[in-house]
Amino acid sequence: MSDQPLLQATGVRKSFGSVEVLKGIDLTVRQGQVVSLIGASGSGKTTFLRCVNLLEEHDAGEILLDGDPIGYRVDGGRRRRLSEARVSAQRARIGMVFQQFNLFPHLTAEDNVMLGLTKVLNKPKAEARDIAGHWLSRVGLAERRAHYPYQLSGGQQQRVAMARAVAMEPRLLLFDEVTSALDPELVAEVLQVMQKLAESGMTMLVVSHEMLFVRDVSHHVVFMDGGKVAQAGAPAEVFDRPQSERLRSFLGRFHGIFGSAVR
Template structure:
């Protein structure tokens, strides 16, 4: 892993009307790292991911990818939104997998993966089809490449969505509670694909309530509470030595899963 952060957030704030959802987030992700965001619903995790991926525009602070501000430039001390062309180019370097699969129902698995390759990256259909086949094979769906979403299970659809994101060769891959819409028996197959990506060196920023997965796969864990980073550190530190009642209470919801937690 590089010593220089691939992603750096400094003092990031975001409000919706009078409600401040992000209250000064500082966070770094280095190349090859898996950083996981944990915390109760409403703590700002998904909003932060959406700011990183330019689906929401943050109100203050900086989010930098490879040292470049995301979504805006500073002129005469003022932030100015980048052109949509430039924003699209930045977004292409950041892949995102959502809670819902967001597959196009009229396209096959292969065509769903090919679409961004041809429309965004400008690759020819033959090359795009080869890349799509490679990544569908990597997520265990080579035999399903001609299937439409309705012919796939939820876990298979989510694996297509992961293949679609990774095929774009993003610098950073974001996962937003990607197992939350799945039946319990399908969760393991999606987490298995994510673990393989982590082991291959993919840089990942993950929002998840799958605590065993977070502990096993992450290099760094960030506990968010009320729009702030309440504790951050290596998994063993966060899970075994929570330094607040809020974190102890949050971990306590997982029924003694972490025997080392001190109360």
């Protein structure tokens, strides 16, 4: 794991109309780290991910990827939007897996994974097919490469979406509640793939309510509340030594699995 920040967010703010959703977020993700964002719905976790991936435009502050400002540059004290070509190039360095699978229903699993490789990275079809086959095998779907999304379970569709994101060789991989749309019995298979990606050294920024997974896999955990970072640290520090009643109350929803510190 490198000490050099891969992602550095400083003072990030975002409003929707009169509602300020992000109120000055500071966050660092180092190469090879798994950083997890936890907190109640509406605390700003997904909005922050979408700002990192340029699906939302942050209103103030700065987000750097490999030292390169995302979306904007500061010129003469003013923020200026980067060109669409530059923004597209930045997006290609950040993969994202969503709550919904967002697969193209008319394409097979293999073709879904190949699409970005051929259209964005301009790889020849034969090379893209080899890469797609490799990653579908890695997520346990080698025998399903010719299947269409309707022929796959929810967990299998989510694993195709993960293979599609990783195949693009992103510098950073974002996960936004990727198990929330799955039946409970399918959650474990998706979390297992995420754990293997983490163990392989993939840099990941994860939003999840799977608290045991977060505790076991994360290097750093960030508890967000009301659009702010309320507490951050190593998993043991956050889960075993919550510093606020708000965090104790949040953790207490998970059946007391984190011990007496949250009771």
